[in-house]
Amino acid sequence: MSTTLHFHKYQGTGNDFVMLDDRAETFDAADHALVRHLCDRRRGIGADGLILLRNHPEYDFEMVYFNADGHLGSMCGNGGRCTVAFARQLGVIETETRFLAADGPHEARIDADGTVHLRMQDVAGQQELENLGVFLDTGSPHVVRLQAAGTLAELNVFAEGRAIRYGELFREKGTNINFVEAPAAPGQPWQVRTYERGVEDETLSCGTGVTAVALAASQHGATSPVHLRTPGGDLRVTFQTQPDGSFQHVYLIGPATRVFEGRIDVA
Ligand SMILES: N[C@H](CCC[C@H](N)C(=O)O)C(=O)O
Missing domain, CATH: 3.10.310.10 (Diaminopimelate Epimerase; Chain A, domain 1)
Structure with missing residues (x-):
């Protein structure tokens, strides 16, 4: 039996993402083949990555990011901004938020013109x-x-x-x-x-x-x-x-x- 999956497509400076509202946690994050398929530009939707927006007990939401190869990635900055905009679209947040990503907590705010200011982790050096x-x-x-x-x-x-x-x-x-x-x-x-x-x-x-x-x-x-x-x-x-x-x-x-x-x- 085939089912359909409801998705949103977002982009931040041309870095594009399939966004899924997974607050019900129905998406199997271990299904790398499915993520790869959804990101496939010929056979699927097409994107550089896929992001799940999930609930979290201590934060406004959790961002779970996969690279287009189907594997869980580390932090994604463009994807982070898109997830903040998606959270607002869903009514999960208003203009300010604290959320969790692969590398830890992030704060963000959205300007009136839609620009997202995303706080990144401190960086130890180079x-x-x-x-x-x-x-x-x-x-x-x-x-x-x-x-x-x-x-x-x-x-x-x-x-x-x-x-x-x-x-x-x-x-x-x-x-x-x-x-x-x-x-x-x-x-x-x-x-x-x-x-x-x-x-x-x-x-x-x-x-x-x-x-x-x-x-x-x-x-x-x-x-x-x-x-x-x-x-x-x-x-x-x-x-x-x-x-x-x-x-x-x-x-x-x-x-x-x-x-x-x-x-x-x-x-
Ligand atoms: N496009 C992302 C980076 C994803 C990171 C990923 N490519 C990796 O390191 O595995 C960004 O806007 O920050």
Whole structure:
């Protein structure tokens, strides 16, 4: 007997997600094949990831994020903003919230124009990687690699990202890789293109990725707020740098848009 699954589709700067209202906890989170199918752009709905919104006894809701490969991911910044917008659409929250995600509690608020300010976890610091760039954990693992001026648009992010993700350093757990070009003139944004683990391809934008880029950019003279431009749109990151090199009060700020809702047949 086939059943239908009611879903919503959201996107934040072009990073897109299937959102399921799973407050009744009927979705089997161990069904990786189903998540993969729903995220399939030819046979399913199509998305970079899938998110369950669930009830939680101590928070407004819990966000359970899966990568498009069907496996539970770590934190997703664009998905986090979309989940906040979805929670408001469902009437679970109004304009401010405290919710739980894979990397711990998050606070967020929604502006009148729909912009979501999402507080990220404090970040302990960054690690130098020889001949590669820096590594930071912003809820998900990220390499930040600075590119020479004028080279980002032509870069083969898929091939270069894949080589690092499956290279010796990261093969086992994988990593996301952000390729970055510094602003050509003051007031212009940092440009970012990201290869995402779990999607195993370039996505139009990655929220934890631009967060990592903004923090890394502070070592190259960038000050909060940092403006970032991804192929899918613009984001802002604000933060405070501590004397020990850690980062606190980290916020990812940007849009979260509902695109459509529908039903899909599932076996
Ligand atoms: N797109 C997400 C990142 C998902 C993280 C995932 N790709 C992983 O590390 O497994 C974001 O906006 O932060």
